[in-house]
Amino acid sequence: MEHNHEFEGGHEHRHDHDHGPEHSKYEEALAKYNIRLRDEDVKAKTALLIEKHVAENNTPDVKKFLFHCIDLTTLKCTDSDESVMKFTGKVNEFVDKYPDLDNVAAICVYPNMAEVVNDTLEADHVNIACVSGGFPSSQTFTEVKVAETAMALHTGADEIDIVIPVGKFLSGDYEGMCDEIEELKAVCGEHHLKVILETGALGSASNIKKASILSMYSGADFIKTSTGKENPAATPEAALVMCEAIKEYYMTTGRKVGFKPAGGINTVHDALVYYTIVKEVLGEEWLTNELFRLGTSRLANLLLSEIVGQETKFF
Numbered sequence: 001m002e003h004n005h006e007f008e009g010g011h012e013h014r015h016d017h018d019h020g021p022e023h024s025k026y027e028e029a030l031a032k033y034n035i036r037l038r039d040e041d042v043k044a045k046t047a048l049l050i051e052k053h054v055a056e057n058n059t060p061d062v063k064k065f066l067f068h069c070i071d072l073t074t075l076k077c078t079d080s081d082e083s084v085m086k087f088t089g090k091v092n093e094f095v096d097k098y099p100d101l102d103n104v105a106a107i108c109v110y111p112n113m114a115e116v117v118n119d120t121l122e123a124d125h126v127n128i129a130c131v132s133g134g135f136p137s138s139q140t141f142t143e144v145k146v147a148e149t150a151m152a153l154h155t156g157a158d159e160i161d162i163v164i165p166v167g168k169f170l171s172g173d174y175e176g177m178c179d180e181i182e183e184l185k186a187v188c189g190e191h192h193l194k195v196i197l198e199t200g201a202l203g204s205a206s207n208i209k210k211a212s213i214l215s216m217y218s219g220a221d222f223i224k225t226s227t228g229k230e231n232p233a234a235t236p237e238a239a240l241v242m243c244e245a246i247k248e249y250y251m252t253t254g255r256k257v258g259f260k261p262a263g264g265i266n267t268v269h270d271a272l273v274y275y276t277i278v279k280e281v282l283g284e285e286w287l288t289n290e291l292f293r294l295g296t297s298r299l300a301n302l303l304l305s306e307i308v309g310q311e312t313k314f315f
Helices: 025-030 037-052 060-068 083-098 111-120 142-152 165-168 174-188 206-218 238-254 268-282 298-308
Strands: 069-071 108-109 125-132 159-162 192-198 220-225 258-260 294-296
Touching: 025 125, 025 174, 025 206, 037 206, 037 238, 037 268, 060 069, 060 268, 069 159, 069 192, 069 298, 083 111, 108 111, 111 125, 111 142, 142 159, 142 174, 159 174, 159 220, 165 206, 174 206, 192 258, 206 220, 220 238, 238 258, 238 268, 268 294, 268 298, 294 298
Parallel strands: 069 108, 069 294, 108 125, 125 159, 159 192, 192 220, 220 258
Antiparallel strands: none
16 A cells, blocks of 8 residues: 555655664654644644634635535434434435535444435435544454444445544554554545544644654545544644644645544634634645535534524524
Protein backbone atom coordinates (compact mmCIF):
# COMPACT_ATOMS: atom_id res chain seq x y z
CA MET A 1 0.00 0.00 0.00
CA GLU A 2 1.66 3.16 -1.16
CA HIS A 3 0.49 5.30 1.75
CA ASN A 4 2.87 3.46 4.06
CA HIS A 5 5.85 4.88 2.25
CA GLU A 6 5.13 8.57 2.10
CA PHE A 7 7.90 9.24 4.56
CA GLU A 8 10.32 6.60 3.35
CA GLY A 9 13.22 7.86 1.33
CA GLY A 10 14.39 11.41 1.34
CA HIS A 11 14.82 11.54 5.09
CA GLU A 12 18.57 10.87 5.14
CA HIS A 13 19.53 14.44 4.34
CA ARG A 14 17.13 15.85 6.91
CA HIS A 15 19.13 14.50 9.86
CA ASP A 16 22.76 15.36 10.48
CA HIS A 17 22.96 13.12 13.52
CA ASP A 18 22.42 9.40 13.72
CA HIS A 19 19.68 8.30 16.05
CA GLY A 20 20.75 4.70 16.07
CA PRO A 21 18.59 1.69 15.32
CA GLU A 22 16.15 2.39 18.16
CA HIS A 23 14.91 5.49 16.35
CA SER A 24 11.70 4.15 14.82
CA LYS A 25 10.27 5.10 11.45
CA TYR A 26 7.45 6.80 13.34
CA GLU A 27 9.86 9.12 15.11
CA GLU A 28 11.57 9.69 11.75
CA ALA A 29 8.18 10.67 10.37
CA LEU A 30 7.44 13.03 13.26
CA ALA A 31 10.91 14.61 12.99
CA LYS A 32 9.87 16.29 9.73
CA TYR A 33 7.21 18.35 11.48
CA ASN A 34 7.02 21.01 14.13
CA ILE A 35 5.54 18.98 16.99
CA ARG A 36 6.76 21.12 19.87
CA LEU A 37 3.79 23.39 20.37
CA ARG A 38 2.95 25.61 23.31
CA ASP A 39 -0.71 25.38 24.27
CA GLU A 40 -0.88 29.10 25.14
CA ASP A 41 0.51 30.05 21.70
CA VAL A 42 -2.12 27.89 19.99
CA LYS A 43 -4.84 29.47 22.13
CA ALA A 44 -3.72 33.01 21.29
CA LYS A 45 -3.37 32.26 17.56
CA THR A 46 -6.83 30.65 17.45
CA ALA A 47 -8.47 33.54 19.30
CA LEU A 48 -6.91 36.08 16.93
CA LEU A 49 -7.98 34.17 13.83
CA ILE A 50 -11.57 33.90 15.11
CA GLU A 51 -11.71 37.56 16.08
CA LYS A 52 -10.38 38.69 12.70
CA HIS A 53 -12.24 36.46 10.28
CA VAL A 54 -15.41 34.77 11.58
CA ALA A 55 -17.72 37.75 10.99
CA GLU A 56 -16.88 37.92 7.28
CA ASN A 57 -17.94 34.28 6.83
CA ASN A 58 -21.37 34.78 8.38
CA THR A 59 -23.20 34.69 5.05
CA PRO A 60 -26.12 32.69 3.57
CA ASP A 61 -23.81 31.00 1.03
CA VAL A 62 -21.41 29.81 3.72
CA LYS A 63 -24.31 28.43 5.77
CA LYS A 64 -25.64 26.55 2.73
CA PHE A 65 -22.18 25.13 2.15
CA LEU A 66 -21.85 24.10 5.81
CA PHE A 67 -25.19 22.31 5.64
CA HIS A 68 -23.86 20.38 2.63
CA CYS A 69 -20.83 19.30 4.74
CA ILE A 70 -22.85 17.74 7.56
CA ASP A 71 -22.44 14.09 8.46
CA LEU A 72 -25.97 13.82 9.91
CA THR A 73 -25.37 11.59 12.88
CA THR A 74 -27.38 9.33 15.14
CA LEU A 75 -25.32 7.30 17.60
CA LYS A 76 -27.67 6.53 20.46
CA CYS A 77 -28.14 3.31 22.39
CA THR A 78 -31.85 3.70 21.60
CA ASP A 79 -31.32 3.63 17.80
CA SER A 80 -33.48 0.95 16.18
CA ASP A 81 -34.28 -0.13 12.64
CA GLU A 82 -37.46 1.97 12.86
CA SER A 83 -35.81 5.12 14.20
CA VAL A 84 -32.94 4.95 11.69
CA MET A 85 -35.40 4.36 8.85
CA LYS A 86 -37.30 7.48 9.92
CA PHE A 87 -34.02 9.42 10.28
CA THR A 88 -33.01 8.42 6.73
CA GLY A 89 -36.51 9.18 5.45
CA LYS A 90 -36.00 12.82 6.46
CA VAL A 91 -32.94 13.04 4.21
CA ASN A 92 -35.04 11.64 1.35
CA GLU A 93 -37.83 14.15 2.03
CA PHE A 94 -35.36 17.02 2.10
CA VAL A 95 -34.90 16.72 -1.67
CA ASP A 96 -38.55 17.61 -2.37
CA LYS A 97 -38.99 20.07 0.47
CA TYR A 98 -35.85 22.11 -0.28
CA PRO A 99 -35.08 21.55 -3.97
CA ASP A 100 -32.79 24.59 -4.12
CA LEU A 101 -30.49 23.40 -1.34
CA ASP A 102 -27.74 20.79 -1.45
CA ASN A 103 -28.42 17.89 0.89
CA VAL A 104 -26.25 16.75 3.80
CA ALA A 105 -22.98 14.99 2.90
CA ALA A 106 -23.64 11.72 4.70
CA ILE A 107 -25.71 9.86 7.25
CA CYS A 108 -23.53 8.52 10.07
CA VAL A 109 -24.74 5.49 12.07
CA TYR A 110 -23.53 2.43 13.95
CA PRO A 111 -22.33 -0.43 11.68
CA ASN A 112 -25.35 -2.64 12.33
CA MET A 113 -27.52 0.14 10.87
CA ALA A 114 -25.69 0.47 7.54
CA GLU A 115 -28.05 -1.97 5.85
CA VAL A 116 -31.16 -0.12 7.05
CA VAL A 117 -29.82 3.18 5.73
CA ASN A 118 -28.73 1.52 2.50
CA ASP A 119 -32.22 0.05 1.99
CA THR A 120 -34.00 3.32 2.86
CA LEU A 121 -31.80 6.05 1.36
CA GLU A 122 -33.08 7.41 -1.96
CA ALA A 123 -31.44 10.86 -2.00
CA ASP A 124 -28.56 11.18 -4.46
CA HIS A 125 -25.03 12.12 -3.44
CA VAL A 126 -25.52 11.31 0.24
CA ASN A 127 -22.98 8.84 1.60
CA ILE A 128 -23.42 6.28 4.34
CA ALA A 129 -20.80 6.62 7.08
CA CYS A 130 -20.36 4.14 9.91
CA VAL A 131 -18.44 4.44 13.14
CA SER A 132 -16.43 1.28 13.59
CA GLY A 133 -13.49 -0.30 15.37
CA GLY A 134 -14.91 -0.55 18.86
CA PHE A 135 -16.31 3.00 18.79
CA PRO A 136 -16.15 5.10 20.95
CA SER A 137 -13.41 3.68 23.21
CA SER A 138 -11.51 1.71 20.55
CA GLN A 139 -10.87 -0.86 23.28
CA THR A 140 -11.29 -4.19 21.58
CA PHE A 141 -9.26 -6.72 19.59
CA THR A 142 -7.89 -5.54 16.24
CA GLU A 143 -9.49 -8.63 14.68
CA VAL A 144 -12.89 -7.45 15.94
CA LYS A 145 -12.25 -3.97 14.51
CA VAL A 146 -11.35 -5.49 11.15
CA ALA A 147 -14.44 -7.70 11.12
CA GLU A 148 -16.74 -4.86 12.17
CA THR A 149 -15.32 -2.56 9.48
CA ALA A 150 -15.58 -5.23 6.77
CA MET A 151 -19.18 -5.99 7.75
CA ALA A 152 -20.14 -2.29 7.73
CA LEU A 153 -18.72 -1.90 4.23
CA HIS A 154 -20.33 -5.13 3.05
CA THR A 155 -23.76 -3.98 4.20
CA GLY A 156 -23.60 -0.56 2.58
CA ALA A 157 -21.17 1.83 4.27
CA ASP A 158 -19.29 4.22 1.95
CA GLU A 159 -17.10 5.69 4.71
CA ILE A 160 -15.72 4.44 8.00
CA ASP A 161 -14.99 6.50 11.12
CA ILE A 162 -12.63 4.86 13.64
CA VAL A 163 -10.98 6.03 16.86
CA ILE A 164 -7.24 5.76 17.38
CA PRO A 165 -6.22 3.47 20.24
CA VAL A 166 -5.65 6.46 22.53
CA GLY A 167 -4.02 4.39 25.27
CA LYS A 168 -1.43 3.04 22.84
CA PHE A 169 -0.67 6.54 21.57
CA LEU A 170 -0.31 8.04 25.04
CA SER A 171 1.98 5.24 26.18
CA GLY A 172 4.24 5.79 23.14
CA ASP A 173 3.25 2.63 21.26
CA TYR A 174 3.16 4.40 17.90
CA GLU A 175 3.76 1.17 16.07
CA GLY A 176 0.70 -0.46 17.64
CA MET A 177 -1.42 2.56 16.82
CA CYS A 178 -0.19 2.96 13.24
CA ASP A 179 -0.32 -0.73 12.38
CA GLU A 180 -3.97 -0.82 13.39
CA ILE A 181 -4.89 2.22 11.27
CA GLU A 182 -3.00 0.76 8.29
CA GLU A 183 -4.82 -2.53 8.68
CA LEU A 184 -8.22 -0.83 8.79
CA LYS A 185 -7.35 1.37 5.82
CA ALA A 186 -6.44 -1.81 3.91
CA VAL A 187 -9.93 -3.16 4.70
CA CYS A 188 -11.49 0.12 3.47
CA GLY A 189 -9.57 0.15 0.19
CA GLU A 190 -11.01 3.00 -1.89
CA HIS A 191 -13.57 3.86 0.79
CA HIS A 192 -12.70 6.85 2.95
CA LEU A 193 -11.29 6.18 6.40
CA LYS A 194 -11.86 8.97 8.91
CA VAL A 195 -9.60 8.68 11.94
CA ILE A 196 -10.84 10.18 15.22
CA LEU A 197 -8.10 11.46 17.52
CA GLU A 198 -10.32 12.07 20.59
CA THR A 199 -8.47 15.34 21.08
CA GLY A 200 -9.99 15.99 24.52
CA ALA A 201 -8.15 12.93 25.86
CA LEU A 202 -4.76 13.80 24.33
CA GLY A 203 -3.87 16.49 26.84
CA SER A 204 -1.79 18.91 24.76
CA ALA A 205 -1.46 20.62 21.40
CA SER A 206 1.79 18.72 20.79
CA ASN A 207 0.03 15.40 21.28
CA ILE A 208 -2.77 16.45 18.92
CA LYS A 209 -0.17 17.37 16.29
CA LYS A 210 1.67 14.05 16.72
CA ALA A 211 -1.54 11.99 16.57
CA SER A 212 -2.59 13.90 13.43
CA ILE A 213 0.71 13.21 11.65
CA LEU A 214 0.81 9.54 12.63
CA SER A 215 -2.81 9.00 11.54
CA MET A 216 -2.18 10.58 8.14
CA TYR A 217 1.07 8.66 7.78
CA SER A 218 -0.89 5.45 8.37
CA GLY A 219 -3.42 6.17 5.63
CA ALA A 220 -6.19 8.32 7.12
CA ASP A 221 -8.25 10.05 4.42
CA PHE A 222 -9.71 12.39 7.05
CA ILE A 223 -8.74 13.28 10.57
CA LYS A 224 -11.57 13.99 12.98
CA THR A 225 -11.51 15.67 16.37
CA SER A 226 -13.77 13.65 18.62
CA THR A 227 -16.37 10.96 19.16
CA GLY A 228 -18.71 13.35 20.97
CA LYS A 229 -18.75 10.82 23.83
CA GLU A 230 -15.85 12.42 25.76
CA ASN A 231 -15.39 15.90 27.20
CA PRO A 232 -14.06 18.18 25.97
CA ALA A 233 -15.10 17.31 22.42
CA ALA A 234 -14.10 19.45 19.42
CA THR A 235 -12.38 22.75 20.24
CA PRO A 236 -11.19 25.50 17.90
CA GLU A 237 -7.65 25.07 19.30
CA ALA A 238 -7.61 21.37 18.40
CA ALA A 239 -8.98 22.26 14.96
CA LEU A 240 -6.20 24.78 14.35
CA VAL A 241 -3.49 22.25 15.27
CA MET A 242 -5.06 19.54 13.11
CA CYS A 243 -5.47 21.85 10.10
CA GLU A 244 -1.86 23.00 10.42
CA ALA A 245 -0.82 19.35 10.53
CA ILE A 246 -2.87 18.63 7.38
CA LYS A 247 -1.23 21.56 5.61
CA GLU A 248 2.31 20.55 6.59
CA TYR A 249 1.59 16.95 5.62
CA TYR A 250 0.30 18.10 2.23
CA MET A 251 3.41 20.24 1.67
CA THR A 252 5.59 17.23 2.52
CA THR A 253 3.74 14.45 0.69
CA GLY A 254 1.40 16.08 -1.81
CA ARG A 255 -1.54 14.17 -0.33
CA LYS A 256 -4.67 16.06 0.71
CA VAL A 257 -6.32 14.80 3.89
CA GLY A 258 -9.76 16.00 4.98
CA PHE A 259 -10.78 17.54 8.30
CA LYS A 260 -13.88 16.77 10.38
CA PRO A 261 -14.71 18.50 13.64
CA ALA A 262 -17.32 16.58 15.63
CA GLY A 263 -18.79 16.64 19.10
CA GLY A 264 -20.00 19.79 20.80
CA ILE A 265 -20.86 21.67 17.60
CA ASN A 266 -23.96 23.21 19.11
CA THR A 267 -24.45 26.52 17.33
CA VAL A 268 -24.16 28.04 13.87
CA HIS A 269 -21.38 30.21 15.29
CA ASP A 270 -19.41 27.04 16.23
CA ALA A 271 -19.72 25.83 12.63
CA LEU A 272 -18.59 29.21 11.29
CA VAL A 273 -15.53 29.06 13.56
CA TYR A 274 -14.48 25.69 12.08
CA TYR A 275 -15.16 26.91 8.55
CA THR A 276 -13.00 29.96 9.23
CA ILE A 277 -10.10 27.88 10.58
CA VAL A 278 -10.19 25.60 7.52
CA LYS A 279 -10.38 28.56 5.15
CA GLU A 280 -7.55 30.52 6.81
CA VAL A 281 -5.18 27.59 7.43
CA LEU A 282 -5.88 25.28 4.49
CA GLY A 283 -7.40 27.65 1.95
CA GLU A 284 -10.26 27.50 -0.53
CA GLU A 285 -9.15 24.13 -1.91
CA TRP A 286 -10.36 22.48 1.29
CA LEU A 287 -13.76 24.15 1.16
CA THR A 288 -15.53 21.19 -0.43
CA ASN A 289 -17.41 18.38 1.26
CA GLU A 290 -14.83 16.00 -0.14
CA LEU A 291 -12.33 17.48 2.33
CA PHE A 292 -14.44 19.10 5.04
CA ARG A 293 -17.21 17.55 7.11
CA LEU A 294 -19.04 18.44 10.31
CA GLY A 295 -20.16 15.63 12.59
CA THR A 296 -23.42 16.70 14.18
CA SER A 297 -27.16 16.18 14.30
CA ARG A 298 -28.19 19.30 16.22
CA LEU A 299 -26.64 21.69 13.72
CA ALA A 300 -28.78 20.64 10.74
CA ASN A 301 -31.97 22.29 12.01
CA LEU A 302 -30.08 25.34 13.29
CA LEU A 303 -28.41 25.97 9.93
CA LEU A 304 -31.61 25.28 8.05
CA SER A 305 -33.46 27.77 10.26
CA GLU A 306 -30.96 30.50 9.42
CA ILE A 307 -30.90 29.62 5.72
CA VAL A 308 -34.68 29.77 5.33
CA GLY A 309 -35.11 32.66 7.79
CA GLN A 310 -37.44 31.03 10.31
CA GLU A 311 -37.17 28.43 13.04
CA THR A 312 -37.33 25.03 11.36
CA LYS A 313 -37.32 21.61 13.01
CA PHE A 314 -37.12 19.48 9.90
CA PHE A 315 -34.75 16.73 11.06
